[in-house]
Amino acid sequence: MDIEGKIAIVTGAARGIGRATAVALAEEGARAVVLADVRDTLSQETADLVRAAGAEALVLETDVSDIDALRHLFFETEKRFGGLHILHNNAGIGEGATDWPTVPTERAAAIVDVNLRGVIIGTQLALEPMRRSGGGAIVNTSSGGAFMPLPPQAVYVATKAGVVHFTRSCTPLLDSHGVRVSCVCPGVVETDMVRETGIDGQPAEWLQPFIASVEVLRPEDIAAKVIELVRDPNSAGEVVSVANTPKAAGG
Numbered sequence: 529m530d531i532e533g534k535i536a537i538v539t540g541a542a543r544g545i546g547r548a549t550a551v552a553l554a555e556e557g558a559r560a561v562v563l564a565d566v567r568d569t570l571s572q573e574t575a576d577l578v579r580a581a582g583a584e585a586l587v588l589e590t591d592v593s594d595i596d597a598l599r600h601l602f603f604e605t606e607k608r609f610g611g612l613h614i615l616h617n618n619a620g621i622g623e624g625a626t627d628w629p630t631v632p633t634e635r636a637a638a639i640v641d642v643n644l645r646g647v648i649i650g651t652q653l654a655l656e657p658m659r660r661s662g663g664g665a666i667v668n669t670s671s672g673g674a675f676m677p678l679p680p681q682a683v684y685v686a687t688k689a690g691v692v693h694f695t696r697s698c699t700p701l702l703d704s705h706g707v708r709v710s711c712v713c714p715g716v717v718e719t720d721m722v723r724e725t726g727i728d729g730q731p732a733e734w735l736q737p738f739i740a741s742v743e744v745l746r747p748e749d750i751a752a753k754v755i756e757l758v759r760d761p762n763s764a765g766e767v768v769s770v771a772n773t774p775k776a777a778g779g
């Protein structure tokens with residue numbers, strides 16, 4: 529899909545990977561990028577960056593675990609811009625600094641609701657607006673953690689494995705709705721989510737040896753892959769990893 533002139537929604541766009549994707553979509557010529565997040569002030573900062581990159585920006589405060597809020601997001605986007613072509617289902621949370629199984633039960637439930645239910649319902653609600661717009665591309669953010677056991681973040685990786693399987697099972701939506709659903713599985717990316725696994729802004733102790741041994745990715749590295757998947761006409765059902773590479777010797 530040519531991104532020029534298209535309408536996009538990015539969830540979790542206030543910071544990190546979502547912010548980088550929102551800006552990248554604007555740089556690629558999107559007409560408008562709708563920023564859906566629970567953090568309003570940071571979303572406004574993303575909006576400024578999107579406008580500076582040449583696109584219209586609209587902040588719609590949205591909790592992706594709230595079905596009515598998601599309905600409002602899609603309704604307002606179509607009403608305001610007359611269509612929808614691109615969705616990056618990116619909002620996500622993890623156990624934070626309290627590992628499984630001591631993570632509070634409400635937090636464990638919220639991880640499922642944001643990371644998995646938010647992606648599933650977001651995809652479902654995007655289908656009709658995208659069909660009316662002549663088709664679209666949805667890119668979900670999973671994680672490299674989807675493919676390996678990670679005991680301190682057991683809930684998080686379970687939801688990310690679910691996103692992978694959901695994405696693959698959405699392959700036929702290309703034929704039925706003209707919508708390509710794919711997902712990106714990042715390794716460790718330098719964002720607040722990683723810092724919030726520990727205390728005092730430092731990644732959790734269990735994560736530090738891995739971080740020390742690899743090149744940590746930048747949010748822009750993931751945004752570039754999202755752009756590729758949006759463009760690629762063969763991306764339906766694709767699950768693409770952006771892995772960390774080992775640190776160069778002496779680095």
Ligand SMILES: NC(=O)c1ccc[n+]([C@@H]2O[C@H](COP(=O)([O-])OP(=O)(O)OC[C@H]3O[C@@H](n4cnc5c(N)ncnc54)[C@H](O)[C@@H]3O)[C@@H](O)[C@H]2O)c1
Pocket residue numbers: 539540541542543544545546564565566567590591592593618619620621642669670671672713714715716717718719720721722
């Ligand atoms: N950082 C990494 O190493 C890494 C690796 C693999 C996958 N991911 C995934 O990438 C995505 C983005 O993470 P990030 O690293 O940029 O983290 P981040 O914490 O910087 O950004 C996540 C964004 O999601 C928003 N958000 C949280 N709950 C929400 C909700 N209920 N509704 C709407 N927005 C909500 C936050 O406010 C935040 O702006 C997540 O799905 C995450 O699981 C991150």
